[in-house]
């Protein structure tokens with residue numbers, strides 16, 4: 001494992017409900033490792049290697065473009081260096097149990113939660129990793145897992161963060177999961193969470209990227225809650241890692257950017273795009289790998305907290321062309 005960071009760059013940005021998600025998404029694309037949502041601001045943390053003037057300049061340049069995109073004005077409140085231990089203290093203060101659905105809750109280990117026996121309670125201590133269950137992109141994936149895991153699947157979780165999705169998948173019945181993250185600190189947190197949830201025999205966590213997988217590795221279900229740019233980069237390789245009829249679940253995509261991803265899998269449609277924009281900000285895609293022609297698409301709305309996100313189920317073809 002690499003040495004732990006001794007400091008972080010902390011950025012506070014004033015946001016309103018109309019631009020909150022767009023700004024958060026931009027911050028993740030810029031390399032932010034974690035983003036706390038407060039009432040009218042976002043608090044984002046960047047690795048210590050990032051310089052204060054660079055982050056200030058890039059964020060300011062983005063914020064000036066918001067009005068032209070039809071989004072509300074936003075401004076930087078502060079950019080500063082903080083000691084790394086502040087990070088954990090901040091999370092501990094703000095991380096509360098989250099009910100993702102009536103059947104799934106996520107909680108930090110230090111907070112008790114009263115829940116029925118049949119509720120899946122996932123314990124996550126995020127440390128410096130993404131994946132507390134509070135973010136809509138994670139919630140979408142958890143809801144999808146609830147809907148799609150049948151039992152017995154081999155799962156790949158790309159960008160596992162805290163390990164939350166891999167843990168949920170096996171606790172919902174998947175046979176085994178490989179959970180990887182390019183960030184060593186996240187992989188370390190994921191390993192601890194996997195052990196805490198008693199699933200370590202079935203979840204293999206490692207720090208690395210797709211190229212570290214064996215060339216023969218194939219999965220029934222691949223989970224990727226990343227950002228649009230990374231998804232576009234990895235799409236072909238993810239398709240190649242799926243078995244025939246396997247499912248690829250993608251999250252971390254803003255509805256306004258979804259056409260880019262759909263375009264890459266050949267499923268874009270004006271009508272659907274319009275409907276999506278009307279119904280919510282975040283989208284998740286479920287793609288099914290299938291030989292032969294593209295088959296019928298189904299569009300359904302699922303509620304995620306106060307947002308409604310959309311779920312597009314599409315069959316893609318031919319093999320290897322996801």
Ligand SMILES: C[S@@+](CC[C@H](N)C(=O)[O-])C[C@H]1O[C@@H](n2cnc3c(N)ncnc32)[C@H](O)[C@@H]1O
Pocket residue numbers: 129130131132133137138141158159160161162163164165180181182183186208209210225226230252
């Ligand atoms: C948005 S977080 C998702 C965490 C968790 N899976 C969830 O759904 O809450 C994305 C994670 O992907 C990791 N990541 C980004 N690009 C990656 C890549 N090419 N390979 C592996 N991990 C990657 C990041 O380090 C980060 O931990």
